[in-house]
Amino acid sequence: MGALQNFNKEWCKTTLGKVSTIKNGATPNTQIPRFWNGTIPWCTPTDITRTPGKYLTVTERYITEAGLQSCGASLLPRGSILLCSRATIGEVKIAASEICTNQGFKSLVVPTGTSNEFLYYLLSTLKSQMLGRAAGSTFLEIGKRDLESIAISMPREDEQRAIAEALSDVDGLLAALEALIAKKRAIKQAVMQQLLTGKSRLPGFSGEWERKQLGSALTVRHGRSQRYITGPDGKYPILASGGEIGRTDVSLYDKPSVLIGRKGTIDDPQYVSSPFWTVDTLFYTEIADGMSVKFLYYKFCMIPWRSYNEASGVPSLNSRTIENIEVNLPKSDEQHAIAAVLSDMDAEITALEGRRDKTHAFKQGMMQQLLTGRVRLVQPTYTTEDIVC
Known part of the structure; x- marks a missing residue:
């Protein structure tokens, strides 16, 4: 059998600027049609805030190669971390494909040897620091140098990936719960449409309303x-x-x-x-x-x-x-029967929402422990005898 032991290598103290290359975004001239409606995804903060999960796959607007070349935007590689640096400071997503952004971003291009998913989760815990470094009279914005200088601690890549995988598993559970809640709500709405109009009747009831x-x-x-x-x-x-x-x-x-x-x-x-x-x-x-x-x-x-x-x-x-x-x-007895059916459905939805909220709180606790190194995950180690067996 494989022995189990915690990851035990020291974490490296560093900064965001040393573990990634931070890129600015820009906007092509909106009055020039040939710059727009191309094939290059062009991301705004709205795309980030309306997209569930950690990966951004679709944007509302697209630009052309000419539009990209006309402004100071960078074409970011797949896997880059898109970080809002204005308005919704600290909101993050991972680019699912090559993409560029408007000027409301400071995006992180992650090198080989660093887990972008680990960095994604780590960045989501640094919002208060980013807001503390933000400045501006019209709207707050964190500058590139201020972002680069934020101090962080990083484990080795294998531990980064293990932490990201653990948190991704919880995200998967949360997504499944959200989908189930949405399904239950839709079913309840359909049942309400039938029962509250008399289109469908519960067993044992008849007669006109x-x-x-x-x-x-x-x-x-x-x-x-x-x-x-x-x-x-x-x-x-x-x-x-x-x-x-x-x-x-x-x-x-x-x-x-x-x-x-x-x-x-x-x-x-x-x-x-x-x-x-x-x-x-x-x-x-x-x-x-x-x-x-x-x-x-x-x-x-x-x-x-x-x-x-x-x-x-x-x-x-x-x-x-x-x-x-x-x-x-309907008559009183049918009213009470319909209310009982819908109340049971509400109770089921409420229970699922409670489970979702507890899971979210559990995830926040995990992040505070795992992303700071206070708690270390267990890793398997194998002997030659294990492999032979």
Whole structure:
């Protein structure tokens, strides 16, 4: 059997400028058509921030060879690290192919003998240092010399690759969880479209749904100012259209309710099952006897609230408008059955989100330990006897 031992070689103290060649980007003249719509990917910070994962494969815009030659941009080799040096300072991706960037980058060309994936992960822990060295009156930017001088510690290449592989495995798990969450959300949305409209019925239910105004199922109530009731250690949440904004020991309403924005965010219903206080920009509802609060919440989620906007500036809703909206409603028992199905789906999604968040926190801890050498990975060593066996 192979013996196991930790990597134990000393890490080398160096700087970013000594382990890579840092290149600037540039923009060809946008008024000259022959410089654009070519085959050379041209990367902007937006391409970086909207791309999941660590590799950049597609950019929004492409330039021609003439465009590249016309400006000071460098054609970066595949595997280069694209580092945003303006605005979103410290955001990084690895180039999946030859690429050039605009002037919002300081890209790192990594030599043979250095793992670009290790350097990618290491750079993602250095954002605070980069921001501390950034300067500028219009917008912050870190200069090439300041970036080159950032001190780092590097292990040997074999340990670099082992660390990068370990972190990549966690990234793979995170990506799989994100994909599963997206799939579950899509399935739930499809189920809502079927169950909340009566197009599909749960086993044991039949009969026509009744067309009613929401006002027959609930009464819309106004929130109130929180000015005199706020307390840092209060038992109940103070809710606004964007979520919790404080705590209080006084509740405005103590029964389950569906909340909807009166002004501002008017298309993000909330379900609350315990006592709460709402401010004057957030409606709450008193639900009629026999109605399922959770079913009505899911119904609210299907209503195109922005089509009921009554203001030309800040989006706004009127309580009477809400109560006059007509919807199809099943009997109480079917409402509760539908709400139970959708609640179970929500619980599954919430559990997956919790697992994703814990995995992300675990990864951050791994990075702090592995990328500083505080914790060393185990490497296998083999004897001649192992190979013969």
